[in-house]
Amino acid sequence: xxxxxxxxxxxxxxxxxxxxxxxxxxxxxxxxxxxxxxxxxxxxxxxxxxxxxxxxxxxxxxxxxxxxxxxxxxxxxxxxxxxxxxxxxxxxxxxxxxxxxxxxxxxxxxxxxxxxxxxxxxxxxx
Amino acid sequence: xxxxxxxxxxxxxxxxxxxxxxxxxxxxxxxxxxxxxxxxxxxxxxxxxxxxxxxxxxxxxxxxxxxxxxxxxxxxxxxxxxxxxxxxxxxxxxxxxxxxxxxxxxxxxxxxxxxxxxxxxxxxxxxxxxxxxxxxxxxxxxxxxxxxxxxxxxxxxxxxxxxxxxxxxxxxx
Numbered sequence: 302x303x304x305x306x307x308x309x310x311x312x313x314x315x316x317x318x319x320x321x322x323x324x325x326x327x328x329x330x331x332x333x334x335x336x337x338x339x340x341x342x343x344x345x346x347x348x349x350x351x352x353x354x355x356x357x358x359x360x361x362x363x364x365x366x367x368x369x370x371x372x373x374x375x376x377x378x379x380x381x382x383x384x385x386x387x388x389x390x391x392x393x394x395x396x397x398x399x400x401x402x403x404x405x406x407x408x409x410x411x412x413x414x415x416x417x418x419x420x421x422x423x424x425x426x427x
Numbered sequence: 428x429x430x431x432x433x434x435x436x437x438x439x440x441x442x443x444x445x446x447x448x449x450x451x452x453x454x455x456x457x458x459x460x461x462x463x464x465x466x467x468x469x470x471x472x473x474x475x476x477x478x479x480x481x482x483x484x485x486x487x488x489x490x491x492x493x494x495x496x497x498x499x500x501x502x503x504x505x506x507x508x509x510x511x512x513x514x515x516x517x518x519x520x521x522x523x524x525x526x527x528x529x530x531x532x533x534x535x536x537x538x539x540x541x542x543x544x545x546x547x548x549x550x551x552x553x554x555x556x557x558x559x560x561x562x563x564x565x566x567x568x569x570x571x572x573x574x575x576x577x578x579x580x581x582x583x584x585x586x587x588x589x590x591x592x593x594x595x596x597x598x599x600x
Binding site for chain 2: 317340341353354357358360361364367381382383384386
């Protein structure tokens with residue numbers, strides 16, 4: 302009886318862990334698919350799209366996850382095939398320097414103007 | 428002096444915005460992935476159209492021959508338009524054509540080939556479209572030119588035309 306209990310317990314534990322790994326893969330798959338642009342209906346992500354291209358990408362991503370590829374490796378695979386534009390979240394490289402650095406420059410420029418204004422207001426009060 | 432400087436900054440900013448939006452007006456709003464550099468042929472295993480056997484990509488592409496990989500389907504109207512040009516290219520001895528039958532019904536695809544002729548030295552079946560993704564395709568028809576060292580050197584999205592055929596002929600000379 303005790304052995305049977307142990308077997309049942311082991312069975313349950315192994316099954317739960319399998320379910321968990323499936324769930325983790327599903328979460329990862331959704332996260333990746335939401336970050337890939339559908340090249341047919343270009344405003345939509347592959348996750349939301351019903352196009353044939355999107356369904357092929359869904360299969361590919363599923364296959365790559367099952368092969369044990371990490372999220373970044375899957376993005377790299379897709380970028381090699383379709384370019385940076387296929388990923389919604391662009392990487393920092395020579396083509397995207399302006400995209401990444403311009404907001405920072407504008408922020409610093411705005412900050413400098415505000416700082417200058419505050420300093421001049423203080424000087425005027427004195 | 429201070430007002431002049433502010434005006435200068437505003438003018439520069441507005442000019443910058445104008446240039447960005449003006450360029451945006453002329454830019455096409457559809458993105459097309461380009462083959463800007465040579466890419467290796469993907470390694471894959473695919474089902475042969477006639478024999479139903481699986482073949483490895485390294486057994487399909489031999490060195491010292493140019494290849495064209497053409498993605499087609501019987502339901503694709505532009506594929507019919509480009510088919511005579513593929514037939515014309517298939518007569519060239521220095522190139523071999525590989526067809527990738529994309530998400531198609533076997534009987535319809537076979538009828539298409541029987542009706543319009545077979546320009547391909549081999550046809551592979553891409554039932555779920557994943558083989559097309561391995562090549563970097565996102566629609567049909569698409570055509571890839573592969574050089575003697577097994578690099579993808581050109582990609583043509585949409586049906587090929589006489590101009591593209593001439594370009595391919597000048598490359599494979």
